[in-house]
Amino acid sequence: MKKILLNRDFILFSIILIILIAVGFANPLFITPKSISDVLTDTSILIILALSQMIVILIRAIDLSVASNLALSGMLISLLSTVHPELPVYYFIALSCVIGTTLGVLNGISIAILKVPFIVTTLGTLSIYRGLIYFVSDGKQVYSNEFSEDFLALIHFKFLSLSFLFWLAVVVFIIIYVLLNHTRFGRNLYSLGGNPDAAKYIGVNENKYIIMAYSLSGFFAGLCGYLWVARYSVASTQIAIGFELTVISACVVGGISVMGGVGTVLGCVLGALLIGLIRNALPAVDISQFWQLAISGAIILLAIIINTKTEQRKEKTIMVEN
Amino acid sequence: MKLELKNISKNFHGVKALQNVDFQLQENSIHALLGENGAGKSTLVKILCGVYQPDSGIINLNNKQQSIPDPSASLSLGISAIHQESVMFDELSVTENVFIGNHITKSNGLVDWGLMQDKTNQLLKDLEANIEPNEKIKDLSIAQRHIVQISRSLIHDADIVIMDEPTASLSQKEINELYTIIRNLKKQNKSIIFISHKLDEVIEVCDEFTVLRDGELIKSDTIQNTNKDQLITYMAGREVNQIFPKNNVTIENEIFEVRNLFKKTQFKDINFNLRKKEILGFYGLVGSGRTEIMKSIFGITKLDEGEILFKDQKILIRKPSDAIDQGIVYLSEERQQLGMTGLMSVKDNINMAVMDRNSNFYVMNKLKEIKNSSAMQEKLNIKVSYWSQLTQSLSGGNQQKTVIAKWLSTKPEVLILDEPTKGIDVRSKSAVHEFMGELVEEGMSIMMISSELPEILGMCDRVVVMYKGLIKDILNVKEASSEQIVKLASGES
Numbered sequence: 114m115k116k117i118l119l120n121r122d123f124i125l126f127s128i129i130l131i132i133l134i135a136v137g138f139a140n141p142l143f144i145t146p147k148s149i150s151d152v153l154t155d156t157s158i159l160i161i162l163a164l165s166q167m168i169v170i171l172i173r174a175i176d177l178s179v180a181s182n183l184a185l186s187g188m189l190i191s192l193l194s195t196v197h198p199e200l201p202v203y204y205f206i207a208l209s210c211v212i213g214t215t216l217g218v219l220n221g222i223s224i225a226i227l228k229v230p231f232i233v234t235t236l237g238t239l240s241i242y243r244g245l246i247y248f249v250s251d252g253k254q255v256y257s258n259e260f261s262e263d264f265l266a267l268i269h270f271k272f273l274s275l276s277f278l279f280w281l282a283v284v285v286f287i288i289i290y291v292l293l294n295h296t297r298f299g300r301n302l303y304s305l306g307g308n309p310d311a312a313k314y315i316g317v318n319e320n321k322y323i324i325m326a327y328s329l330s331g332f333f334a335g336l337c338g339y340l341w342v343a344r345y346s347v348a349s350t351q352i353a354i355g356f357e358l359t360v361i362s363a364c365v366v367g368g369i370s371v372m373g374g375v376g377t378v379l380g381c382v383l384g385a386l387l388i389g390l391i392r393n394a395l396p397a398v399d400i401s402q403f404w405q406l407a408i409s410g411a412i413i414l415l416a417i418i419i420n421t422k423t424e425q426r427k428e429k430t431i432m433v434e435n
Numbered sequence: 436m437k438l439e440l441k442n443i444s445k446n447f448h449g450v451k452a453l454q455n456v457d458f459q460l461q462e463n464s465i466h467a468l469l470g471e472n473g474a475g476k477s478t479l480v481k482i483l484c485g486v487y488q489p490d491s492g493i494i495n496l497n498n499k500q501q502s503i504p505d506p507s508a509s510l511s512l513g514i515s516a517i518h519q520e521s522v523m524f525d526e527l528s529v530t531e532n533v534f535i536g537n538h539i540t541k542s543n544g545l546v547d548w549g550l551m552q553d554k555t556n557q558l559l560k561d562l563e564a565n566i567e568p569n570e571k572i573k574d575l576s577i578a579q580r581h582i583v584q585i586s587r588s589l590i591h592d593a594d595i596v597i598m599d600e601p602t603a604s605l606s607q608k609e610i611n612e613l614y615t616i617i618r619n620l621k622k623q624n625k626s627i628i629f630i631s632h633k634l635d636e637v638i639e640v641c642d643e644f645t646v647l648r649d650g651e652l653i654k655s656d657t658i659q660n661t662n663k664d665q666l667i668t669y670m671a672g673r674e675v676n677q678i679f680p681k682n683n684v685t686i687e688n689e690i691f692e693v694r695n696l697f698k699k700t701q702f703k704d705i706n707f708n709l710r711k712k713e714i715l716g717f718y719g720l721v722g723s724g725r726t727e728i729m730k731s732i733f734g735i736t737k738l739d740e741g742e743i744l745f746k747d748q749k750i751l752i753r754k755p756s757d758a759i760d761q762g763i764v765y766l767s768e769e770r771q772q773l774g775m776t777g778l779m780s781v782k783d784n785i786n787m788a789v790m791d792r793n794s795n796f797y798v799m800n801k802l803k804e805i806k807n808s809s810a811m812q813e814k815l816n817i818k819v820s821y822w823s824q825l826t827q828s829l830s831g832g833n834q835q836k837t838v839i840a841k842w843l844s845t846k847p848e849v850l851i852l853d854e855p856t857k858g859i860d861v862r863s864k865s866a867v868h869e870f871m872g873e874l875v876e877e878g879m880s881i882m883m884i885s886s887e888l889p890e891i892l893g894m895c896d897r898v899v900v901m902y903k904g905l906i907k908d909i910l911n912v913k914e915a916s917s918e919q920i921v922k923l924a925s926g927e928s
Binding site for chain 2: 276282291295296297300301303304307308310311312313314316317374375
């Protein structure tokens, strides 16, 4: 029992519940099914990106370029859709994923083959990919009336009164869960992050895994590129700007150690949910707009402190009796 | 013949680590690989593991010539090493560590956790080990970790198992259990290469031996044809009592004392004193609490209870700089992580702890710094190619000397050395010993943690023997026998 209570995921889940109840007292409208379903929809893209970022963080790296990758993939397919509105939406989704994956592979090659440190590589591509959006779009926006109906329809599809975005996040959660816990690839990611030297001894090819991890991160950034422009019906140079930091905080809140090799898929999702909840709850309880950013930062920090304190690594015990 | 190495040579930047070494491992045999630190044992093991490639020579496995280009090749040839330093995954479960890199998958490509769990359970039961497959490695004792590593090599179907000092940090009871496992492995037709510094245990467990010294093969024979004294002579190449410079200084009055030191889960009832010009040794198994006590005395970690007296005055040490101001310094075991900054020059490292003394109103006095560092470099004979050379490019011995120079710059009266000669070559080692003798003559008092009994017996005046956070006894080295010390340290008496 004690083990369950001290489990990070359980603590995180409790924190989410407490916030939900507290906000519910202040504003009962916030905890209606409709409102909760809106929060879930609103958090879905964050969940997907946090899960793919987790893969990268597990091997002691970080992908700072996800938001720029998302924006560039989103812009490219938006531009294409204005020229070829007759193409089916699946075509655009697939294309967006391909573009995202390509950008991810470029990150991976730079890190694994050219040996440019991951922080430098992705900081660089963060600017490069964002800069390319200006280049391809001439700095112009694609407005909602320029998209075809088909392009935007999928996002409004609902099942059991929950949105397409939510269900997609569930599917991605299951895929990543199986990938990390039930495939050799996933387990080797954990071993590579946990003890890179020892992983080499058992024959894990580090470069291959770096490139694979960044490709996956790119793939999901590309997927979210479509989701983002379709959901907000707009593609501009500014979409998702700075979103990579939200994604990384979701991972950190979720207990994915930036030291690598530690973290659960469920924890990652809960981390994203907590951040999504705070972002939606603060306006609902009438907190001044000027304060929202600082308060949400403080709550995130507090959650991390509670979470790590309760599960702090025990000191090595020398004496049994004391 | 299971494994045969012929004429193996390996150079590192002109240093001959191995020279034309032959090594033969019979089938079904436990073979001791012996030699002092730096004799070439670990180089040989790393060649077998595919970490290093030999410059010349042949490897025959089952009478067939093989090359071992990388670690996974070594594994697939059936060679598995149980390393002294951890190659385990602390955050992963026992089951996963056993199967790491070798996960069993179901027909649909997914990992078969159930089957792996069962197999691990069976394996641990066969080894008569009391370990839960679900436990994380970080929660296991060192002995249990060894057993997990052995299980791993069994899963890989290794028929050559290399054990690098497997008993180094185990208690006597755990050692006996490990011996049983090793003998069982032999019954299962495995060949074992056994590296150990404990010669009694080598004679008890092994069938054959090979001694290396300075990268050369000295002797290879069956254990029956030798004895302990002979082995020592092979290894040292000289009489044992000549290794350590005995210092004949008159020990003066008590200078430092601790009373009833206590830290929860770490140590308790710690009482000892140190006299001027004395070398006080601390012996015990790795993880017996020696380092933890010294870290508390130096102010790195907090004591729960107890008092420290220096020159008959009670002193309060809250942080390392308090200790340094009093004239007490601590030289860490992990010199690369904690003792020096590899990307700084030797000069800057030497001056790091005395910046306040070498500055006027917060502005560094370069002349004072250069004077201090060149004096220290000369005194300790630190070899640098140019004055701004980075510390990380020095040899292990010179790095160690740099760290010592850094602390000596503070002009301490009490010097705490934590494993000062761990992992450095024989020549630098004796230089460190000689230097310790000189320091004591100059009036310094030294506390030295060491896991090498000969070093304790050769250098110290008294030895504090520890076991699981308690002081078992404080012995006068001249009157103590090594058997007595080892027994105390393994908690037997």
